[in-house]
């Protein structure tokens with residue numbers, strides 16, 4: 001698209017990778033009129049066991065076929081419960097059809113529901129036995145489904161005096177069911193007690209092929225089919241906290257269609273259902289259930305704090321924690337960048353001063369232990385190494401649920417991820433927006449004559465083989481050519497793959513921007529912070545635990561594990577954190593939230609416990625795996641130990657290890673993430689997609705420049721320096737366009753969300769699209785940009801799509817300070833001639849508006865080299881002192897602030913705060929501080 005002869009042609013874009021980032025790019029661009037092709041290299045099974053192109057990356061559902069539930073196996077009772085996504089089991093259905101073992105037709109006489117006798121009966125019995133013998137060899141769990149049919153026109157009893165044709169729908173249905181039941185009795189007798197579940201139902205008319213292949217002349221049958229138990233496994237469960245603005249915005253634009261393919265008026269956003277409670281289980285204490293919505297009254301707030309006291313925390317712990325969070329909320333983005341990114345969350349809680357090395361605040365042993373493990377069970381990182389800005393931003397957003405009523409509290413999906421979200425997404429992209437999905441992969445990127453060229457391959461779905469060489473069909477050749485010549489290429493793969501495909505550019509010495517930053521990003525282990533540098537080569541897969549090599553390794557292993565039950569099981573109606581489980585566990589009983597609850601007859605299971613296993617380096621304390629880490633166990637050992645840890649964590653205080661009161665039913669099956677690799681001995685080798693965790697002083701090592709927020713009235717700082725030749729960046733900053741056509745998207749790039757989540761993947765996809773929109777209007781089709789008077793002259797640096805000079809000062813004329821936008825509402829859309837910018841929510845702008853002035857003032861102090869206003873005046877010390885006074889000198893726990901002393905300290909606090917915030921804003925802070933103190937004191941009375 002050169003802006004000349006082909007002006008008016010819709011720009012074409014290849015997106016490599018159909019994860020959340022890639023699908024977001026496709027969605028946003030296709031809605032803006034681009035021609036989009038998504039190239040994805042993985043396949044997976046759908047819920048009917050058919051192989052298809054994988055959609056959703058690690059977030060997709062991994063369907064697996066259940067094995068035959070047997071009491072024991074070679075490795076003990078758990079080995080028989082392990083299921084994998086494996087075509088062999090699924091293809092058994094097709095094979096049985098090829099062998100003409102199914103369907104089995106049980107014939108009935110006209111108008112009758114009496115099972116056949118004589119030869120016909122012997123024939124059915126023989127076929128049933130042959131089918132069961134075949135299935136037993138397959139080791140898969142199966143049910144026989146029998147459906148009775150009747151023919152409305154031709155199935156009346158033989159005409160005779162007083163007999164009418166079968167025109168009444170009730171009679172018709174009844175006859176179908178009776179035939180199914182009769183066939184069931186026949187088959188049960190033929191099976192002679194074989195382990196199979198036989199379900200029967202009536203269905204009306206159908207014209208089945210007869211076993212000899214001939215078309216039937218009537219519908220007087222009961223038809224027997226084999227149905228396997230397909231388990232909806234997942235990489236890990238899907239958690240949607242209320243602050244997921246990007247993901248929710250996308251979901252609101254994906255229509256849900258009814259059974260006839262018409263819009264139902266609902267969108268995927270309606271499939272995110274609230275999980276009202278959160279459970280915390282801490283070995284030896286009663287499980288604590290906390291609502292995720294704000295307390296309805298002061299008393300309820302106090303009750304919640306009292307409940308937290310039962311976890312063994314002191315009033316001082318809670319006061320200090322809330323003070324630290326409050327101070328964080330009064331801290332400007334600039335100071336967070338400068339001071340918080342380089343220290344850990346735990347160091348922040350301790351009031352660590354990097355200049356002096358001093359620690360200011362102390363907590364009880366119990367609190368310290370839980371505070372350090374909480375982030376581990378939340379998202380696999382260590383609070384001692386995880387950076388304070390990423391953790392602080394996330395905790396502030398999670399805390400929001402407790403102070404504001406939001407449209408959704410934490411949510412989960414109303415079905416397996418693929419059914420509730422990804423399938424409707426693909427349908428919308430493909431059918432409505434014309435996005436083309438191609439099974440194939442990107443192998444490498446090369447620079448050829450100054451042009452960036454993707455080299456890839458196509459895969460044939462039917463065989464799973466690559467289409468290459470002379471064997472290529474004309475259509476495949478055309479496709480490969482089209483993939484090379486698109487206007488833009490977006491690499492939306494995981495970080496490991498992104499590093500691998502950009503390797504030729506580094507080897508050729510031409511890498512710049514993201515390809516250069518990716519060198520060693522996944523293949524080296526960074527040195528311990530604050531040390532910086534390249535780090536040591538990562539151990540190869542198979543040579544031990546390849547990721548999570550050290551506690552400060554930015555890539556850890558995190559994985560999902562699901563237990564499926566044939567009995568009802570519900571621990572809580574929300575997420576449960578097992579804060580002391582050695583392997584860092586979180587769970588949710590997903591199936592309770594599903595719109596279509598599983599049933600034994602249809603699905604083979606009724607409940608499901610979905611676990612995230614977040615710590616692969618800590619040793620188990622009890623059981624067969626005692627002394628071993630998850631990384632040192634095989635799949636069966638992992639499942640057995642995880643289940644044992646959950647049961648042990650639920651033990652009541654003081655109970656002996658061998659006396660758990662929590663006695664869940666044994667799972668019939670478990671499913672372990674297929675992206676985990678084990679060697680032939682069953683020993684874990686590596687996670688194919690490791691999990692990127694925040695490590696202090698590491699955020700800036702993420703590839704590429706910082707993200708850009710297009711919301712009007714937000715001033716984004718201009719890029720620090722003009723980008724090099726071969727790179728293009730919009731004058732206001734944002735993601736890079738490499739060699740005029742290559743852009744990257746994915747969780748491993750810099751985002752405002754920071755944490756590796758679907759929200760970050762979606763956000764990053766939006767930044768990639770915004771960069772393309774800017775590049776298109778300013779460089780590829782400059783007439784577009786000029787027409788709209790867009791900011792920044794399209795002066796290029798000589799290479800195709802080269803860099804324009806940054807606009808002086810960046811930002812937009814008349815832009816107001818960013819703090820003016822501290823409201824939680826929709827962002828304003830901003831149009832460009834190439835299409836609206838994708839909306840971006842910088843989560844630091846979406847915190848409590850009450851503290852906007854305090855943050856602004858802190859920014860002012862920072863600019864002048866002054867400390868945080870709280871530190872300058874020792875504000876945090878005063879409320880701690882008030883609390884201390886209330887509980888000191890023999891005062892009974894829970895007594896209010898000690899009379900005159902309390903009142904004078906309170907006055908001191910007020911005076912100091914007014915001094916600290918001369919521009920205003922002190923009242924909001926004061927109110928929150930008093931609220932905290934009151935709640936803690938009231939809570940202490942109730943505790």
Ligand SMILES: Cc1cc2nc3c(=O)[nH]c(=O)nc-3n(C[C@H](O)[C@H](O)[C@H](O)COP(=O)(O)OP(=O)(O)OC[C@H]3O[C@@H](n4cnc5c(N)ncnc54)[C@H](O)[C@@H]3O)c2cc1C
Nearest residue numbers: 017019020021057058236238239441442497747757758761
């Ligand atoms: C156990 C676990 C639980 C989690 N739970 C949550 C949660 O509850 N909530 C949440 O928000 N986040 C959660 N996450 C994180 C979240 O799922 C991921 O961060 C996010 O989905 C990543 O999306 P992505 O598009 O960047 O990458 P990916 O999902 O990795 O997608 C990349 C895609 O690119 C394809 N690809 C790779 N290489 C190539 C190539 N060369 N050519 C073509 N295609 C290629 C891959 O096959 C894949 O489909 C969890 C993560 C884990 C590990």
